[in-house]
Amino acid sequence: MKSSPSEVTELAFRGFVRASGLFRNRMIPYFARFGISGAQWGILRQLYREEREGISGLRLGDLGRRLLVRPPSVTGLVERLVRMGLVARKTASADQRAKHVSLTASGRKLVARVLKQHPSQMQSIMACFSIDEQRDFHHLMVKFATHLESLENGQAGNLDHPQFEALEAR
Amino acid sequence: MKSSPSEVTELAFRGFVRASGLFRNRMIPYFARFGISGAQWGILRQLYREEREGISGLRLGDLGRRLLVRPPSVTGLVERLVRMGLVARKTASADQRAKHVSLTASGRKLVARVLKQHPSQMQSIMACFSIDEQRDFHHLMVKFATHLESLENGQAGNLDHPQFEALEAR
DNA sequence: TGCTTTTAGTTAGTATGCTAACTAAATAAT
C-alpha cells in the first residue's frame, strides 16, 4: 500500500513537527542539569567557538543572527547570563551603539563542563540511527535548512519540484 | 574527505537543530495569516479530527498529551481560544474535575479555511525534496520520534548501535 | 557642514512554555 505523493508530504511534515517537539522535551532537562537553558547554551557555545578563533567578543546582533533569534530576545538572554556571571557585556570602543559579549572565567569553565558531556548526549539522541542513516539524516537536514532559508527571503513558493507527479521519475 | 562517525553524529544533530529553528520561523507567519499561532492550530486541528470521528469534546489532558504540552500551558492556550470564540469549554458531566473542549461554529469555519491552504503550504515547505527523499525523510522522522519517546520514559541511553561508545569515550 | 537614513540595542506588551504548589473531585485502601 503505497501512499500518494501528497500523503507522503503530509506524513513527512507531521513527522518533523512531532520529532521537533520530542527533541525539545529531551534537551531541556539535559541542559537543566547544568543550570542553563538550550538558548543560553547556544550563546555560550558561540562565544566559546569565536574565542578559540581569537575573536574577543561578539555583538548582540551577531549572536541573534547565528541563533535565529531576534534582537529583543538576545537582550534578555544575555542579560540573564550576565546576572549569572557567565558572560560579560561592554560597549564596543569602535561603535558606541554596539555591545561586545564575552565569556567570563566561570562561563568558560561551564562550557568546558558541558562539552565533556556533549558527545555522549548527542550520541544517545542519535543512537537509533546507523552511521549511514546519520549521513542521510544530515544531508536531508542541510537540504531542508537551505530551502527554508531561501523561503525566508525569497518569499514566493520557490517550488523546486513544481509537480509531484512529474518527480516520481527522479 | 569523509567525516568520522562522531563528526557525522554532531553534523546530524546540529542540522536538525538548525532546521527546527528555520521551520518554526517559517510556520509562525503562515499561521499568523489566520490570526492564530502554531500551538492554537494544534488544538483546533485535534478537535476537528475528533469531531469527525464522532467525539464531541476532548479533555484538556488529552489535548496536552497529543500536543506534547503540559497542563498549565493547555489551560492558557484554551483560555485564549475561548476568548477568541473559537472553542467552548465546559465541565464534564461524568467527571466534575474534567473540562470538555469543543469547536464553536466559528472555530470550525476557521479550521476549514486553514485546511484549504494547508496542502499547498506543506508542499512549499517540502518542495526541496523529491518524493523519494520525502519518503526517506518521513521514515527517519518516525524512527527518530520513536527513539526520543523511548528515551523519555526509559531514561537510559538505549544504544541500538553500540559501536558508538567505543568511538567516543571522552 | 548639516540633515536624513540606517543600524544597534532596549523597552513595553503579549504569547507560549515550564515547574512547583495549590484546589477539588474521584479512587483506593484499610
Added chain:
DNA sequence: ATTATTTAGTTAGCATACTAACTAAAAGCA
C-alpha cells in the same frame, strides 16, 4: 465508612520568543 492517594485542572512566577515603538550612534548624502 473513613482516610489516603491519585488525578484534573488552575494559579503564581519565571524564561524565552515575538512585534512595535523607541533612543542613540553611525553613515550617507547634499
